Amino acid sequence: MFDIKIRLISMLGLLTFIVLGGLILDYRKMLRRPKRIGIGMAVLGIAIGVFLTLCAVLPDNNVFGKVFVESETSRKVVALTFDDGPYSPYTEQLLDILKEYNVPATFFLVGENVQKNPELVRRIAYEGHQLGNHTYHHVDLLKSDKKTIAEEVDHTSKVIAAITGTAPHVVRPPHGFRDPVVMEIMAERSLKVVEWSVMSRDWTNPGVEVIVDRTVKKVKNGSIILLHDGDGTASEAPRIQSVEAARRIIQTLMAQGYQFVTVDEILNKTEDIK
Template sequence: MQKDQLLTRRRALVAGAAALGAAGAAGVLATGTGDRAARPAVPATGAQAARRPLKPSAYRLQPLTGYGPPGTVAGRTPVRGAPLLRLSGRGRIMVLTFDDGPDPRYTPDILDTLARYEVRAMFFVCGEMAAGNRDLLVRMADEGHVVGNHTWSHPLLTRLGRGRIRSEMERTSDVVETACGERPEWFRAPYGAWNRAAFQLGAELGMEPLAWTVDTLDWTTPGTRTIVDRVTDGAAPGVVVLSHDAGGDRSQSVRALRAYLPELLDSGYRITVPRRQYA
């Protein structure tokens, strides 16, 4: 299936996926190490040059009551009942994530912007896209980004049997390992539609489930300024932002990143990636 077809499928499935899925409970991720301090931002160009101060967000994440480390054998990935949502740690830290790629039309521009400000992000790749763009996987890994698993063909997992789910995950992990030298340690279900099988199989393959707390809805192409506002208005310590670098026209997502990334850094946020707590 070609990635440009995903936009039509997404519009038909995304409403039902929320009910079928389970991104409703918040877990906690640990902060990565070796993060860079925020650097002075280089001004954005064009209309994005107009900056406005970020107001403290009224949206504050709360950990699930009673949440704690699962009782697992050392070295074994836990089987969770809900995806992780929150980045723990002190200070104003956030995670930027990009789904559905890599796409040679948009992913290089996103990587260029991240490199310009010396920050790392997470890329949840689809195997059918990654297989033909392994050079971009190599670049992601070489520049310190986290490469995660987003299945092979972006299906709705809640409609698949266990064998098909495993195949979707394994094939993508194989491509990532071939390009980057190691298998993905993070997994994200397409459409945010999680089920017990996805959690179990992901854990068996050594991957933690990661969802998001701020959805830019950039796949609807709402306009660059709208995407920027959704990120800056939702900014808060521990937030995980969902954007896309493939699956349709992502030029708005590329332009939005150029605008909101320096705004976040100017406001004292550190953009980081999580580390595994129980691997």
């Protein structure tokens, strides 16, 4: 949609200028007749600012570039995705559950955690799961400059490739936040940006029951489910609730006839019903 790559922060800066300009014009009783154009400018500036910010932080829109949120398919398939790992012992516990139910998942890994836990990364790959890039320091890319964004992404791909032999081709920006420049940097690297369609705010540890309920009731054919086996780079918050919820989500959805696939596989299903 945007051919000129402008940072969100620059757009908001310009809009702030327009809003203030509009308010000053109105205060000075200028441009008031026949309509209060100054106030109109201010209101429009605020509305555009809110819209652009929502486009940057909400997962389900392509305003700044194509993101993958879910698949349109008539088949009962879903993809489990886990962010912020690897984080011991929770990633191991989760891998045990996935193995028990023979369920493939996709792990969006934080580079710093990858470097601390190479064996765990090797195990994730060896057990047939897909690996994705989730930046090196789990930074807010909207607040990072272009060079930092590139380094965050490249460094993570490099450490994952050094351990597994393959660099990821999917990326999830931390918190899902992106703007035109973030999207351009990902496109230059042929990285598909993957968001999600089902989230339960599991990172707040609201209780296993709550995570399971919030997830299961939103799932439909082609959903991409977001859960967390890690906790940013801090790796402090426990993730036992997410791990236990993953088991229950798998049991419940399997009983409903769903099949679990990786992000790559679910994106390939998009053409099914077209």
